[in-house]
Amino acid sequence: xxxxxxTTEYFRPGIEPADLPALFPLLRARDALAAFTALFRGADExxxxxxxxxxxxxxxxxxxxxxxxxxxxHFAYLDDTKLQTVLHRLRxxxxxxxxxxxxxxQISPHGRMALSALSTLLKFSEEExxxxxxxxxxxxxxxxxxxxxxxxxxxxxxxxxxLEEEFGRAVLSGSELRIRxxxxxxxxxxxxxEKGTEIMRLIxxxxxxxQATHRVAQKIGQVxxxxxxxxxxxxxxxxxxxxxxxxxxxxxxxxTDIHRWLRMLDTEQLCGLLxxxxxxxxxxxxxxxxxxxxxxxxxxIDRVRAAAQDTSLPPAREAPPAGELPSSEEDLTRLRDFLGxxxxxxxxxPLAEAIPAEDFPTTSYRLSLAALLGDAEFGALxxxxxxxxxxxxxxxxxxxxxxxxxxxxxxxxxxxxxTTLPKTSQESIDG
Numbered sequence: 002x003x004x005x006x007x008t009t010e011y012f013r014p015g016i017e018p019a020d021l022p023a024l025f026p027l028l029r030a031r032d033a034l035a036a037f038t039a040l041f042r043g044a045d046e047x048x049x050x051x052x053x054x055x056x057x058x059x060x061x062x063x064x065x066x067x068x069x070x071x072x073x074x075h076f077a078y079l080d081d082t083k084l085q086t087v088l089h090r091l092r093x094x095x096x097x098x099x100x101x102x103x104x105x106x107q108i109s110p111h112g113r114m115a116l117s118a119l120s121t122l123l124k125f126s127e128e129e130x131x132x133x134x135x136x137x138x139x140x141x142x143x144x145x146x147x148x149x150x151x152x153x154x155x156x157x158x159x160x161x162x163x164l165e166e167e168f169g170r171a172v173l174s175g176s177e178l179r180i181r182x183x184x185x186x187x188x189x190x191x192x193x194x195e196k197g198t199e200i201m202r203l204i205x206x207x208x209x210x211x212q213a214t215h216r217v218a219q220k221i222g223q224v225x226x227x228x229x230x231x232x233x234x235x236x237x238x239x240x241x242x243x244x245x246x247x248x249x250x251x252x253x254x255x256x257t258d259i260h261r262w263l264r265m266l267d268t269e270q271l272c273g274l275l276x277x278x279x280x281x282x283x284x285x286x287x288x289x290x291x292x293x294x295x296x297x298x299x300x301x302i303d304r305v306r307a308a309a310q311d312t313s314l315p316p317a318r319e320a321p322p323a324g325e326l327p328s329s330e331e332d333l334t335r336l337r338d339f340l341g342x343x344x345x346x347x348x349x350x351p352l353a354e355a356i357p358a359e360d361f362p363t364t365s366y367r368l369s370l371a372a373l374l375g376d377a378e379f380g381a382l383x384x385x386x387x388x389x390x391x392x393x394x395x396x397x398x399x400x401x402x403x404x405x406x407x408x409x410x411x412x413x414x415x416x417x418x419x420t421t422l423p424k425t426s427q428e429s430i431d432g
Contacts, residue, residue, distance in 0.1 A: 036111040039094030059116045066105035130190035137197045154217040161224040184235040198225045336385050339367050352416040361409035371396045393421045
């Protein structure tokens with residue numbers, strides 16, 4: 002994957018990938034990422050055998066160098082041709098290094114980094130809530146080395162918020178099953194949350210930590226504190242549900258026991274329980290007084306009213322002739338006159354000379370239209386107003402007032418109607 006390929010296939014024209022803050026760290030670590038690309042490219046079986054060989058080679062810490070004879074002997078359970086193909090692939094992708102002087106194989110530095118990350122990932126993936134432990138271990142290592150990653154903090158914060166919302170929805174559902182599942186998941190991650198609280202306390206106390214990372218660490222601490230209190234919330238909710246259970250006589254069974262037993266049955270068994278257990282009861286509307294009253298009201302009043310109501314359509318009639326629509330000729334005439342005055346401008350004109358005309362309403366109308374000069378939104382439309390907005394003019398106000406004394410206008414805002422044409426264009430117009 003080259004930078005040019007990224008530019009032509011994934012980015013818009015003119016975008017430089019190296020200038021993107023989110024992409025630059027990935028481009029800088031391209032050699033390290035290539036190790037993971039080489040490990041996990043291909044079919045699942047190829048990836049598994051590749052990881053098997055590389056991990057076995059990396060297990061021998063005291064003797065990191067392997068001769069070809071030692072590799073064939075160690076991997077005697079693999080087909081020799083397939084083994085040579087895997088070794089060639091690992092050498093080709095710089096995960097294995099061949100030392101020509103000693104005629105031995107050894108794992109490259111990037112291969113060691115990939116194996117170390119993979120080992121940590123596999124160790125935490127075997128237990129529930131391992132993602133919290135994995136991220137917390139990365140933060141603990143970074144804190145011990147003085148290299149706390151804001152990205153790891155964001156991952157931890159996101160996962161904690163997701164768990165908190167999941168636990169909250171379980172409590173709101175009122176389902177004992179969901180609450181117990183959430184309680185079990187909380188028990189799986191609570192140890193890591195407690196360790197994470199200690200780590201967050203150390204990270205937040207670091208005076209050299211930047212403000213953004215410090216703020217994320219504080220948010221993580223707040224979410225962890227709320228999660229530590231969720232255990233009591235679960236127990237309180239379960240106690241409330243326990244008081245609401247229905248017990249079946251003296252059998253000691255409750256609705257929860259029946260629900261748990263029913264969930265253990267498959268679909269055919271559940272359908273078998275319904276045999277000869279359903280019957281259609283007569284639906285009598287007069288069993289309850291209020292129901293009987295509603296039925297009687299409908300039969301004696303609403304039904305008669307609906308039958309007596311005339312819902313037929315009126316007879317067809319000719320549509321009345323439409324009168325002449327009022328004309329807006331006068332308004333358009335004023336607009337066209339003002340547009341013609343502006344089109345004739347070849348130089349900047351004071352606002353007090355360009356705007357006043359006829360009377361006060363006309364002057365106010367022309368000043369409101371002048372505010373649209375240079376407006377791109379109106380210029381994209383059609384019509385006389387759009388023609389005015391597209392003129393190479395703009396309105397500039399000074400914020401002060403100037404006396405006019407004509408056309409019913411005593412004073413108005415001071416300013417100018419300026420041309421936006423280039424200087425050469427104005428000279429050609431003047432000529």
